[in-house]
Amino acid sequence: MKTTTRPSMGAALANREFRTVWLAEAQSVLGDQLTTVALALTVYHRTGSALWSAVAYALTFLPALAGGLGLAQLADRYPRRTILVVTAAMQAFFIAIMAVPGMPVVWLCVLVMLARLAGAPSNAAQNALTREIFTDDELYLRSQDVRGITTNTTMLAGLALGGVIVTAAGPSLALALDALTFAISAVALHHWVRPRPAAGDGDGSWFGAINWVASQRRLRVLLGLSWLVGLAMVPAGLAAPLAREIGAPDEAVGWLLAADPLGFALGVFVLSRYVSASARRRTVGVLAVVPTALLLAFGLRPDLVLALVVLALAGAAGAYIITVGATFITWVPNELRGGAGGLYRTGLRVAQGVGVAFGGMLAQWSGAATTAIMVAGAAGVVLGVPLAVAWGRVLGTDSDAARTG
Structure with missing residues (x-):
């Protein structure tokens, strides 16, 4: 409807x-x-x-x-x-x-x-x-x-x-x-x-929802787009060394941590207020690449103000994840949404944890938080562009099916 x-x-x-x-x-x-x-x-x-x-x-x-x-x-x-x-x-x-x-x-x-x-x-x-x-x-x-x-x-x-x-x-x-x-x-x-009956009859296998999601190409693409958030999380895990490296005071650690979620809230508001659901789906592929692409700016060794602006903008673009999650749940049959939603949420949490750990190892190896953030940004672009292309094909396939159906 x-x-x-x-x-x-x-x-x-x-x-x-x-x-x-x-x-x-x-x-x-x-x-x-x-x-x-x-x-x-x-x-x-x-x-x-x-x-x-x-x-x-x-x-x-x-x-x-x-x-x-x-x-x-x-x-x-x-x-x-x-x-x-x-x-x-x-x-x-x-x-x-x-x-x-x-x-x-x-x-x-x-x-x-x-x-x-x-x-x-x-x-x-x-x-x-x-x-x-x-x-x-x-x-x-x-x-x-x-x-x-x-x-x-x-x-x-x-x-x-x-x-x-x-x-x-x-x-x-x-x-x-x-x-x-x-x-x-x-x-x-x-x-x-209000009470509603159980969505499923309980006859399927325990991990039936996960197996079904794995068989759906468009849902696999959505999962991939959501996992890009893990690389965008790298600056949060390196906030303390980043502040020291760019010559910011200790209290700036809190500002660096707050910039992304504040930008995210603003991005969600703008999308919700001005962009329709169908238009948001069309822009998901591009927006998914933007947060990590912005992290490339850390290769310039930004000062505190520029770092906060970049992180806030990355957080705003990261609002795409709301559309990804909503589309994922919508495209799963009601009787499988609980298990599929658990897979989606767990994958997102794991990606965030792995991303932060990856950033920490990069910073330890390179000796610079800014370098680690820049490399994470480059990795996000390399992984994100093919996913964005795949998402465009998913939308094109759905449009063709709707016209012929």
Whole structure:
């Protein structure tokens, strides 16, 4: 179904079901950052070990990656509202236990892994359920714009305020507040999202969605376009050495980290406000190459102002990823969207992690953060151009099929 006018992001928020899912997700993202900060500080204060603190931080990511491929299938086999309610309640339970004063460090690590593992199927259910709520392409894309902007700004706010809240209130109270937000989300989702039957009948293989995606050329191209984000993430992983290398003050590290997500939010707003869904799909290939192409400017050893401008522009162009994700979910049958969405999200997270690690190794080898960023940009262009060409062919094939059909 298509509309003749472009709805605004406000039109998506006017839907009570989506508004409930959106607020629950925002609370989850904010709570995750709060829990991450509280866990890292608690482990460090108790052990005095930077290694243990880093290990605890890493443990917050591993369950989401593993669960994204495995547990995401649950969102196709059971009602998606039920998945959201149950997983929110489970996260509230695990984090509430973490909030008990004096909880041993080992148990804190185990509990945070269980909480993040419980959250894995909820991410898949959120993506699939939102497409069920909005059958209109334009309105659905605006809902994804809202989610994209909210997730980025909430993560920034959570990391910025997490240390302040944990220091002022203490880790136990901060974790208790996080548990409370998940409990509120579970109640809200149960009351304000209408029940729907399970999308699939559960007869297919556990990884049937992944196998189906692998057989679809156009979805493979979309996955490739999304993975380019990993190379665009390299400057974030090198923010501290980059600031030192370009002669910027220590506080500039935060500015360098904030430039990309702020640019991203602006880019999403512009695309949402002025560009239709069909036009956004047509520009995806070009926009996917732009973020890494802009990183080539670091070969000029820019000063702080130019570096911030380049990173902000790269973030704005990176808004293409919203269209990629929305198109991917739209082109997957409803009964497979949970598993396919888990594959997409896991691939995106892995690409970001690999990209940051790749940048770190390049910087170590070359001895310069700017050189590493420039090489990552060149790699992104080399990989992105063929993907952009492939995407143009995908659109051309779809157009030919529509005319002959």
